[in-house]
Amino acid sequence: MTPNIDPIIHIDEELCTGCRRCAAVCPVDAIIGEAGTPQKIDAHRCVVCGQCVQTCAAYAAESEPALTSRAEKLRQRGQLSSVREPLFAAYSTGHALELKEALADPKRYKVVQCAPVIRVSLAEEFGLPFGTLTPGKMAAALRLLNFDRVYDTNFGADVTIMEEGSELIGRVMSGERLPMFTSCCPAWVKHAETAAPHVLDHLSSCKSPMQMVGALVKTYSAELDGVAPADILSVAVMPCTCKKFEAGRDEMNVDGLREVDMVITTRELAQLIKDKGIDFMNLPDEPFDSPLGKYSGAGTIFGATGGVMEAAIRTGYELVTHESIPNLQLDFIRGDEGIRTATVQIGDLELKVAIVAGLKYVSSILEQVSDGTCPYHFI
The missing domain is CATH 3.40.950.10 (Fe-only Hydrogenase (Larger Subunit); Chain L, domain 3)
Incomplete structure (x- = not known):
């Protein structure tokens, strides 16, 4: 039985034209509706992969007075007021606005992990050529956003594969x-x-690498830094909207605390960097923090x-x-x-x-x- 988590992928009925491009790319047939009418999402069937968000071409025109205001739509979507990109009909629940407020809280010990692909995709958000690696600039930007520790999800991938490799051999034998x-x-x-x-x-x-790091952040890392797990804000920057769903599952807890408190996408991270006025292109490279910044x-x-x-x-x-x-x-x-x-x-x-x-x-x-x-x- 799947966990009861609030829907993460949405279709704005004010903006949807019923072109059904989203239905064509959905791998599990979770988009429902007749052509030419606003579509709906079957949340039970939806796997939160975000393919519909990627392909959606219907967006809010500035000249349309009958629509809910842009400011209100941004608020409803959990996006920053400084966002200037078009608002498309299909979208995922955002956490950039919530994270911006949390990062300003001096009582929280703020820890972030980044999936390996983020160091590539983040560069594209700032106009760098496709394939450009920016791990050092990314780490520097995250510290300027007020994170106390910057870790690499690759560490969790190493932990996962050691566990999963052992489990595989055990099952085969x-x-x-x-x-x-x-x-x-x-x-x-x-x-x-x-x-x-x-x-x-x-x-x-085995847990996924993101959840492996999340568990370590609230246990091993907390002990190393002398911080109470309840005071830690554990954030993950991920390429997939479904990671938001995973972090919210009931079983992803350590002693009653969520392993990963919040997940943001590459785009949300770029929006936070721009909102803060950080000159990403000219940042000096900085390393990830040890020990959860090392990997194979x-x-x-x-x-x-x-x-x-x-x-x-x-x-x-x-x-x-x-x-x-x-x-x-x-x-x-x-x-x-x-x-x-x-x-x-x-x-x-x-x-x-x-x-x-x-x-x-x-x-x-x-x-x-x-x-x-x-x-x-x-x-």
Whole structure:
């Protein structure tokens, strides 16, 4: 049964033209409505992936007097009053306004973690060429926004893959609950809960990297810094709107405190930096804070399609053979949308894996799991 969390993806009926572009990209058919009329979202079915937000082309025209004012719409959406971009019909719940107020509270110890892809996508918000890496400028900007600690979600990815790699090898050796699915993507987890609850026992028991870091922030990091966990504001900057959903789940708590108190997107971070008047382009590079700012290559590739699988194979290989994998570039794992399969030799173990890129492609594998014919160990 899926958790009862307030909807995160919305469609503004004042602005929606009923073009149904959003319905065309929704991987779970959660957009409801006739063409030419405002659309609605089935919150139970929605996996909060945000694809509808990305593709929406209907926006508020400044010359339309009958609409709710722009200032009120920004407030309703949780956005800063300084935002100048068009307001589209499909949007996600924002937390930039709430975070701006929280960052001004001197009583809170403010900790932030950033997903690996943010250091690339943030650069585009400031006009830098696609692919430009800005981890140092990002860390500097976050400190200017009043964060006390700046951590890297890559650290959590390393923790996740050590746990998940160990769990995978244990399940393969025992033959229990196979195939094992990764559980790092909250959109996939929500889809499994609503559309295929019979596979829930097959999901890895490991938290996602974001929640791993969140748990450490309220325990290990709090102890190192001598701060009471209740005084910590734990924030995550993530590329996916569904991370907002994940952070709000009831089970994501440590001793009654949420592991991650608030999630903002890359765009929201850029808006906060601009709102503060920070000259991002000319910031000097600064490092992430230790110890939760260090990471390995396995953690870094989590952000790429097939990266979690590649990291799991690398880790599993070392756990079984006690040697480093001979070929670090597992190119057969990587690729575009669809399903890719492979067989990997790990010592005496023949590991059969599948990578599903795109939620709309998972139905055939779910059917195989249902009828007991799925040949894979890890998906």
